Amino acid sequence: MSFIQRGLILGLFLLSGSSFASTACSNFFLAGTPPTVEASMTSRTTEVCHTEYVILDSGVTKGPLYSAQDLTAAQVAGSETISRTGSFHQETGIPAADRSQDSDYTNSGYDRGHMTPAGDESTIASEKESFSMGNVVPQEHKLNTGEWEKIEQQVRQLATNLGSVYVVTGPAFSDSSIPTIGKDGVAVPDYTWKAVYEPGIGAAAYVCTNDDNETCMVVSIDAITTLSGIDPFPALSSTLKANPISLPLPATAK
Template identity: 75%
Template sequence: MLRVRQWLFAASFFVCGASLASTACPNFFVNGSNPSIDASLTTRTTEVCHTEYVLLASGVTKGPLYSAQHITAAQVAGADSISRTGSFHQETAIPAADRSQTSDYTNSGFDRGHMTPAGDESTIDSEKESFSMANIVPQDHKLNTGEWAKIEAKVRDLATNLGEVYVVTGPAFDPDNTPTIGKDQVAVPQYTWKAVYEPGKGAAAYLCQNDDSITCDVVSLNDIKTLSGVDPFPALSSSDHANPISLPLP
C-alpha cells in the first residue's frame, strides 16, 4: 500500500479540473450521472453504449478511460448460464485513427485485459460486445488471470447477494512514464481499478498495480479520482467519496 499512497501524492499535482459530458446511456450510472473526468483527458473521447455496459474510449491511450455497468442478480444468473464465445475485434463505433487492434498486443508481454469482463455478460451477443478492443487495456498476465479475475468474481457475488451494484472500471497511467505497445501505441497503465457502489450502503474501489507483484487494495473514490483523473460516481456525496466501504479482497 505504501507505493500506492506515494504515487497518489505525486499524482495529485497532475489532476485538476473536471468535465462532465452528457451521456446517451444513463441507465448504467448512479442517478444517471456518468463519471466526470479531468479536463486533460477529454481529447478525442467517444462514448460507446453497448447492451450491458458503456465505455468512454480515448484516442490518446487507444483504450477506455472507463467502462461502466449496472450489474443485477438476474444478469449474473444469465452470465452463469452461457459459455465464453467472444473474440477480440476493433470498435467500429469510434474513429479509425482512435482504435487499437488485437495485433498491437501480439508478443507485447501483456494480456488483452477486459475492463467490463466477459464473465459479467448475460447473453451470447452481449458477451461478444465485451470483446471490443475499446474495452481492453494492456494488463499483466499474472494479475489478469489471478487477483483481477478473483475481484471480478467477488463483484458478481456482491451483485447476486445484494440484488444490484453499480461498477466503473478503468486504468490509471503514470504521468511521468507511460509506455506503449504495438503500432497503434496503446498506452500501458500503471494501475487498473474497479469502483463499486452498493446502493444504500456506499462505495469503494479495488486498486491493483499492473505488474506481477499482485498488489491490490481497497481505496476510496477520492483516491481513484486523484490517481486516474476519473470520478466514477459523481452523484454520490463527499462522505461517500472520502470513506470507502469494506469490499471483499480475494
C-alpha cells in the same frame, strides 16, 4: 514512494478541473450521471453504448478511460448459463485513428485485459460485445488471470447478494514516461481499478498494480479519483466518497 503518492503523478494528463461528459446511455450510471473526468483527459474521447455496459475511450491512450455497468443479479444468473465464445474485434464505434487493434497486443507481453469482464455478460450477444478492443487495456497476465479475475468474481457475488451494484472500471497512469505497445501506441497503465457502489450502503474501489506482484487493495472513491483523474460516482456525497465501505478482497491480495 508510496502507492498513493505515485498516483499523484498524473504525468500523462495535466490536472485542470473536471468535466461531466454528455451521455447517450445514462442507465449504466448511478443516478444517471456519468463519471467526471479531468478536463484535460477529455480530448479525443468517444462514448460507445453496448447492451450491458458503456465505455468512454481515449484516442490518446488508445483504450478506455472507464467502462461502466449497472450489474444486476439477473445478469449474473444469465452469465452462468452461457459459455465463453467471444473473440476480440475492432471497436467500430470509435474513429479509426483513435482505435487499438488486436495486433497491437501480439507478442507484447501483455494480456488484453477486459475492463467490463466477459463473465458479467448475460447473453451470447452481449458477451461478444465485451470483446471489443475498446473495452481492454494492456494488463499483466499474472494479474489478469489471478487477483483481478478473483475481484471480478467477488463483484458478481455482491451483485447476486444485493440485487444490483453500480460498477466503474478503468486504468490509471502514474509516470510521465508511459510505455506503449503496438504500432498504434496503446498506453500501458500502472494500475487497474474497479469502483463499486452498493445501493443504500456506500462505495469503495479495488485497485491493483499492473505487474506480477498482484498488489491489490481497497481504497476510497476520493483516493481513486486522485489516482486516476476520474470520479466514478459524482452523484455520491463527499462523506461517502471519503469513507470506503468494506469490500471483500481475495485472500492472497495484499
